[in-house]
Amino acid sequence: MKFVAFIAVVMTGALLIYGTIDMPDWADPHAPAALHVSPMYIEKAAEETATPNMVTAVLADYRGYDTLGETTVIFTAAIVCIMLLRRPRK
Amino acid sequence: MIERFEDVIIQTLCRFLVPFMQLFALYVIAHGHHSPGGGFQGGCILGASFILLCIAYDIKEAKRRMTEKLNVTFCCLGVIIFGGIGVVCLILGANYLDYGILHKLLPVNIPEARSLGILGIEIGVGFAVMAAMVSIFLNLASGGEHEEALE
Numbered sequence: 001m002k003f004v005a006f007i008a009v010v011m012t013g014a015l016l017i018y019g020t021i022d023m024p025d026w027a028d029p030h031a032p033a034a035l036h037v038s039p040m041y042i043e044k045a046a047e048e049t050a051t052p053n054m055v056t057a058v059l060a061d062y063r064g065y066d067t068l069g070e071t072t073v074i075f076t077a078a079i080v081c082i083m084l085l086r087r088p089r090k
Numbered sequence: 091m092i093e094r095f096e097d098v099i100i101q102t103l104c105r106f107l108v109p110f111m112q113l114f115a116l117y118v119i120a121h122g123h124h125s126p127g128g129g130f131q132g133g134c135i136l137g138a139s140f141i142l143l144c145i146a147y148d149i150k151e152a153k154r155r156m157t158e159k160l161n162v163t164f165c166c167l168g169v170i171i172f173g174g175i176g177v178v179c180l181i182l183g184a185n186y187l188d189y190g191i192l193h194k195l196l197p198v199n200i201p202e203a204r205s206l207g208i209l210g211i212e213i214g215v216g217f218a219v220m221a222a223m224v225s226i227f228l229n230l231a232s233g234g235e236h237e238e239a240l241e
Contacts, residue, residue: 050201051123051208059128060208064187067211068172070130071218075169078222082162085234 104146111139119216123205129215136216137223149228149236158228158236161221168218172211179207187211 024031045057059067119132143152176187184191189207190200198206228236 050205056122074222078225081226081229085229087234
């Protein structure tokens with residue numbers, strides 16, 4: 001059974017590595033993300049959101065849904081910590 | 091086991107340091123539009139000020155200033171502020187978390203409404219991160235008993 005699991009893990013890993021071959025090179029200026037999304041953020045973030053700090057504009061406005069997920073992760077960590085560890089002394 | 095002892099120098103220094111840390115944390119949260127910073131960083135500094143109280147004094151003293159109930163309330167409130175602003179945008183007829191539509195509620199134009207929406211969610215993130223830091227530290231350091239840390 002362990003052998004089957006090992007084969008499954010290796011095959012999944014190989015599949016994932018095969019999937020990364022198609023990805024654009026690291027810091028490739030002609031990657032799809034660098035052609036459309038990044039110039040749009042750089043050119044329009046300041047005037048569209050009235051926020052000089054581009055990082056904040058992308059983090060909280062354009063990618064706000066992602067930040068909501070991060071906040072939920074932190075919230076879950078705190079709640080789980082209380083649920084697992086909290087034990088009032090009798 | 092580490093012996094607990096009262097040190098006047100450390101306690102006095104921390105008592106003076108904590109308000110300035112909290113003020114700086116609020117500055118980092120509110121000034122995220124113009125400088126590096128934002129909810130996550132500011133919340134961490136705010137949480138660190140309470141953790142400093144726990145270390146310099148003891149957990150009881152820190153919990154006297156920030157009770158457990160208040161802490162959990164802040165944690166939930168942060169996420170509710172964040173999600174609530176998104177729902178308000180949804181009710182006003184825009185996409186979820188599309189703050190531009192908030193100009194219908196506030197006397198500002200669309201870019202400034204988006205800027206204010208960013209500020210609102212930064213405040214929510216700050217609350218949630220601060221409360222999470224404090225509760226994780228308290229529970230891990232005291233083994234969940236909240237009596238004495240580093241025992």
